[in-house]
Amino acid sequence: MRYHSHIVTSLLLGATAAAQTPLSFTVSYTAGIVVGSLIPDIDEPTSYIGRRSFGVSNKVKEAFGHRGMTHSLVMWGIIALVISWESSSLFAVGFALGYLFHILEDFFSVQGVPLFWPFISKRFKIPLYRTGNIVEKALFYAALVLLIYLGIKEQLFSEWWRSLALFW
Ligand SMILES: [Zn+2]
Known part of the structure; x- marks a missing residue:
């Protein structure tokens, strides 16, 4: 999935979570989701985040390959645990959720992900789309429309604007 598809689908999932739970749809929360939804592709030097990683990306890919370590639920669990020790901010919550959504x-x-790396190296998947294909594009636009709909219906956007005003 391209980075913009990850951002929009993750924001939609994050908005759904905010609508169903006491989580607030704030600037920090959404910023956390955006950053968290991009980080796992640090293992691919040609990705949006990889091209901005100052070489870190090449090292990770060399060591573990693309969609290896960083796409594992085990890795996510460790990162989420460390983050929750360090901070309980909405940014931290958004980051952990965004990473999981990715x-x-x-x-x-169709490429799948090694969910249980390093215990099981098999890639798990329900193959719905191929990166950049028409199905991914359709998912992107569907998620965008749903995000706008949910944002208005659940008054998430007004909550977001209010938090932006507090931010400054
Ligand atoms: Zn990825």
Whole structure:
């Protein structure tokens, strides 16, 4: 999945979570989701985040390959645990959720993800789309429309704007 598809689908999932739970749809929360939804592709030097990683990306890919370590639920669990020790901010919550959503989104690609690396190296998947194909584009636009709909219906956007005002 391309980075913009990861961002929009993750924001939609994050908005759904905010609508169903006491989580607030704030600037920090959404910023956390966006960053968290991009980080797992640090293992691919040609990805949006990889091209901005100052070489870190090449090292990770050399060591573990693309969609290896960083796309594992085990890795996610460790990262989420460390983050929750360090911070309980909405950014931290958004980051952990965004990272998890990324793994979930790649799970629906034909390439799949090694969910239980390093214990099981098999890639798991429900193959719905191939990166950049028409199905991914359709998912992107569907998620965008749903995000706008949910944002208005659940008054998430007004909550977001209010948090932006507090932010400054
Ligand atoms: Zn990925």
